[in-house]
Amino acid sequence: MYRKVIFPVDLTHVDDLSKALQTTLDLANHYKAEICFVGVTGTAPNAVTHTPQEYERKLRAFADEQGKAHGLKCSATACISPDPSIDTDKTLLAAIDDLGGDLVVMQTHAPNALDYIWAGHGDTIAAHSGASVFLVR
Template sequence: MYRKIVFPVDLTHIDQLARALQTAIDLALHYKAEICFLGVTGTAPSAIARTPHDYENKLAAFASEQGLAHGLTTSFKACLSHDPTIDTDKTLLAAIEELGGDLVVMQTHAPQALDYVWAGHGDTIAARSQASVFLVR
């Protein structure tokens, strides 16, 4: 049913992605699907990487670790954004389409008051992506 699962990942909060990651792994194993780990980074140094190339290497290592640990086919795509705080949704949507993902698995949080004013990334991806979207709390 699914052949490519796209898993948007924020490497600075990897410890908070356990439930969504396990969901993506379970689905990939069940459907014998690939998981593509998708990350967005800026050009400025961040807490996780000093350069976009450094970020790409860390995302590649994470994808490889997951593939080896769970016997999965994995890939990765690091997207560069001039302003990730504003462009993340647009960048994710474009990458999901480019990758040909047919399922997106994302971590989300319980709705808070501001979410009714500004939608979270998961809300936006679910509303605008052509792929099926599985939001995990």
């Protein structure tokens, strides 16, 4: 049913993704699907990496670690954005299409009042992607 699962990763919050990551691993295992870990980063240094190339290496290492630990085919795609604070949704939507993802699994937060003003990334991806989207709280 699903061939490629896209899992957006924010390497600064990877410890907070355990529930969504486990869901992704379970679904990929069940459907014998590839997982593509997608991360969006800027060109400026951040808390995790100093360069986009270092970010890409860390994202690939994360994907390799998950693949080996769980016996799944995993890949990584780092997307470089001039301003991730405003481009993340657009960049993720383009990556999902470019990579041929047919399922996106994302960690999300519990709804709050600000969601009426600014939609979360998961809301936007679910509303605008042609892929199925599974949001995990």
